[in-house]
Amino acid sequence: MVLELRVPHGEDLAALGPLRPVFLAYVLSFVTLGIFWNNHHHMLSAVDSINGKILWANLHLLFWLSLFPFMTGWMGESHFAPLPVSSYGLISLSAAIAYYILQTVIVAQQGPDSKLAAALGNDLKGKISPVLYLAAIPLAFVERWVAVALYVIVALLWLVPDRRIESAHVR
Amino acid sequence: MVLELRVPHGEDLAALGPLRPVFLAYVLSFVTLGIFWNNHHHMLSAVDSINGKILWANLHLLFWLSLFPFMTGWMGESHFAPLPVSSYGLISLSAAIAYYILQTVIVAQQGPDSKLAAALGNDLKGKISPVLYLAAIPLAFVERWVAVALYVIVALLWLVPDRRIESAHVR
Amino acid sequence: MVLELRVPHGEDLAALGPLRPVFLAYVLSFVTLGIFWNNHHHMLSAVDSINGKILWANLHLLFWLSLFPFMTGWMGESHFAPLPVSSYGLISLSAAIAYYILQTVIVAQQGPDSKLAAALGNDLKGKISPVLYLAAIPLAFVERWVAVALYVIVALLWLVPDRRIESAHVR
Amino acid sequence: MVLELRVPHGEDLAALGPLRPVFLAYVLSFVTLGIFWNNHHHMLSAVDSINGKILWANLHLLFWLSLFPFMTGWMGESHFAPLPVSSYGLISLSAAIAYYILQTVIVAQQGPDSKLAAALGNDLKGKISPVLYLAAIPLAFVERWVAVALYVIVALLWLVPDRRIESAHVR
Numbered sequence: 136m137v138l139e140l141r142v143p144h145g146e147d148l149a150a151l152g153p154l155r156p157v158f159l160a161y162v163l164s165f166v167t168l169g170i171f172w173n174n175h176h177h178m179l180s181a182v183d184s185i186n187g188k189i190l191w192a193n194l195h196l197l198f199w200l201s202l203f204p205f206m207t208g209w210m211g212e213s214h215f216a217p218l219p220v221s222s223y224g225l226i227s228l229s230a231a232i233a234y235y236i237l238q239t240v241i242v243a244q245q246g247p248d249s250k251l252a253a254a255l256g257n258d259l260k261g262k263i264s265p266v267l268y269l270a271a272i273p274l275a276f277v278e279r280w281v282a283v284a285l286y287v288i289v290a291l292l293w294l295v296p297d298r299r300i301e302s303a304h305v306r
Numbered sequence: 307m308v309l310e311l312r313v314p315h316g317e318d319l320a321a322l323g324p325l326r327p328v329f330l331a332y333v334l335s336f337v338t339l340g341i342f343w344n345n346h347h348h349m350l351s352a353v354d355s356i357n358g359k360i361l362w363a364n365l366h367l368l369f370w371l372s373l374f375p376f377m378t379g380w381m382g383e384s385h386f387a388p389l390p391v392s393s394y395g396l397i398s399l400s401a402a403i404a405y406y407i408l409q410t411v412i413v414a415q416q417g418p419d420s421k422l423a424a425a426l427g428n429d430l431k432g433k434i435s436p437v438l439y440l441a442a443i444p445l446a447f448v449e450r451w452v453a454v455a456l457y458v459i460v461a462l463l464w465l466v467p468d469r470r471i472e473s474a475h476v477r
Numbered sequence: 478m479v480l481e482l483r484v485p486h487g488e489d490l491a492a493l494g495p496l497r498p499v500f501l502a503y504v505l506s507f508v509t510l511g512i513f514w515n516n517h518h519h520m521l522s523a524v525d526s527i528n529g530k531i532l533w534a535n536l537h538l539l540f541w542l543s544l545f546p547f548m549t550g551w552m553g554e555s556h557f558a559p560l561p562v563s564s565y566g567l568i569s570l571s572a573a574i575a576y577y578i579l580q581t582v583i584v585a586q587q588g589p590d591s592k593l594a595a596a597l598g599n600d601l602k603g604k605i606s607p608v609l610y611l612a613a614i615p616l617a618f619v620e621r622w623v624a625v626a627l628y629v630i631v632a633l634l635w636l637v638p639d640r641r642i643e644s645a646h647v648r
Numbered sequence: 649m650v651l652e653l654r655v656p657h658g659e660d661l662a663a664l665g666p667l668r669p670v671f672l673a674y675v676l677s678f679v680t681l682g683i684f685w686n687n688h689h690h691m692l693s694a695v696d697s698i699n700g701k702i703l704w705a706n707l708h709l710l711f712w713l714s715l716f717p718f719m720t721g722w723m724g725e726s727h728f729a730p731l732p733v734s735s736y737g738l739i740s741l742s743a744a745i746a747y748y749i750l751q752t753v754i755v756a757q758q759g760p761d762s763k764l765a766a767a768l769g770n771d772l773k774g775k776i777s778p779v780l781y782l783a784a785i786p787l788a789f790v791e792r793w794v795a796v797a798l799y800v801i802v803a804l805l806w807l808v809p810d811r812r813i814e815s816a817h818v819r
Binding site (some may be wrong): 140172 | 356358361362365368369372373375376379380383384387388389390
């Protein structure tokens with residue numbers, strides 16, 4: 136988590152005004168990264184040994200997550216301009232796909248009868264999120280707040296932690 | 307701990323002058339964050355398994371703590387102007403509440419007869435701190451140094467580590 | 478991983494233009510650092526006890542890796558000017574040598590019959606990489622893109638994780 | 649380790665010129681922090697349980713170490729001006745004292761017959777370092793390079809890792 140908020144120059148409420156969109160983007164990214172981090176923690180705790188494929192899939196996910204501070208800053212400082220908002224969706228989509236790859240690699244190692252595979256079940260949230268991100272990418276140019284709303288919806292969707300893994304049981 | 311001190315441009319004592327309030331804010335936040343970190347370490351060491359609720363309560367606490375570098379910079383660079391000082395209290399209060407929620411979630415998992423629950427006892431310090439932070443928020447606009455003094459008092463109050471957990475024993 | 482991308486000031490595609498070389502350098506360094514990190518992880522997982530020599534060899538490696546954010550920024554922001562590109566090779570070479578020293582120190586501790594020693598085998602990639610980096614240092618002044626191509630080749634060479642350690646077996 | 653090197657604006661050797669003192673300070677601080685970190689690692693590996701006093705002594709040490717990026721930047725960017733050089737000694741002295749306190753607290757916990765107490769022996773280096781730092785503080789105003797030389801000497805003195813702990817044995 137290396138999101139950054141620049142210190143404003145004034146000392147009154149007016150100084151905080153231009154910070155509002157930056158702060159909104161900060162909160163959105165904090166929640167999004169927190170979701171990835173939490174579910175990542177849940178998932179990796181189910182893994183007993185790490186192999187090369189998992190390491191690389193993990194690094195791949197890290198790459199996209201590492202771009203969030205940049206995208207967050209750009210989206211916030213441009214006051215949610217269409218291109219930054221759309222790009223934010225692209226990075227989010229890439230991270231979601233990278234997460235899916237990591238999950239697939241781990242399930243492949245654990246086997247189809249593993250606790251993790253059973254816990255994931257049909258993985259509805261994991262399938263809806265990329266679709267919403269994908270929709271947001273072009274929609275940002277039509278009506279950017281619809282795209283932002285989609286990002287918020289995905290975040291809310293995931294705010295319920297991955298109970299599936301927590302209460303895992305083979306059917 | 308990602309508090310930051312900007313390098314001054316001069317090379318004499320005069321160059322350090324404007325840094326004084328920034329440094330004061332730095333020390334205050336270092337101690338405050340250190341207190342959270344230490345007690346957090348104590349508390350989590352009493353937890354044997356982490357569930358989803360604990361992860362989220364932990365992330366929630368992290369959110370408020372992540373705003374400290376920003377608030378510290380703003381309070382220091384504005385030379386302890388009323389609004390930044392008051393906002394500092396708001397963030398501190400939020401962090402204290404988030405800490406309390408995390409603690410409650412962990413105690414709920416551990417059970418009312420757990421070592422941790424007994425160790426916390428009536429949790430006097432945990433109840434006084436938010437009250438002092440709450441008082442500082444409006445007081446900052448009346449006399450800002452009173453608010454700062456309250457922050458210092460809370461810090462001193464906690465500088466004694468949470469012995470309660472260390473020497474925990476069921477009554 | 479503390480590579481940094483500065484937020485652009487515009488909000489359209491034109492604003493991203495000057496960022497292109499910076500982003501290219503970012504990706505190259507991310508992959509290079511990721512390679513070091515992954516193989517480092519593989520190698521250290523084979524170590525059961527850390528002694529003073531290993532700590533120092535590790536710190537030495539860390540020193541060169543710590544210069545990557547600086548070199549990455551300089552190479553990208555100078556639009557791959559000859560001197561920065563050449564210096565990037567120097568730092569990469571130094572890091573590769575430091576990695577080799579760390580590896581040698583660990584093998585010395587583990588013994589020539591250890592799993593790690595056997596796993597490393599003739600260590601072809603470990604010997605080719607510094608040669609390519611060494612070649613890139615002067616070549617950057619002749620034709621800088623050749624040097625950059627060499628950095629990319631080394632990265633691709635290593636993108637296959639160090640299976641040698643993973644599937645280690647004494648011959 | 650959050651030392652920072654700012655990316656220069658030019659792309660030739662001349663652009664690196666003003667960076668020279670900054671880089672010198674960077675290397676000095678990297679080695680100094682590395683020494684603290686390594687010996688800290690050695691020392692803490694001898695500790696089986698962490699109590700409140702150790703946590704606080706550790707945080708106190710961390711406070712002084714956290715000022716190194718600031719002091720390093722100031723000393724380097726001021727081209728080793730007397731006041732920054734002297735202040736660097738003050739911070740180093742404070743960190744050395746904080747390290748000594750942490751060590752004392754840990755030895756107190758472990759008991760005078762512990763492996764650690766025996767390993768530390770008469771702790772010659774631990775006693776010489778603060779004396780040299782103390783001498784450097786006023787000397788910086790007389791002849792700053794003498795002070796810098798003292799910092800380098802302390803670093804070289806410690807570059808030999810704390811064998812005492814490594815090969816610890818009760819007499």
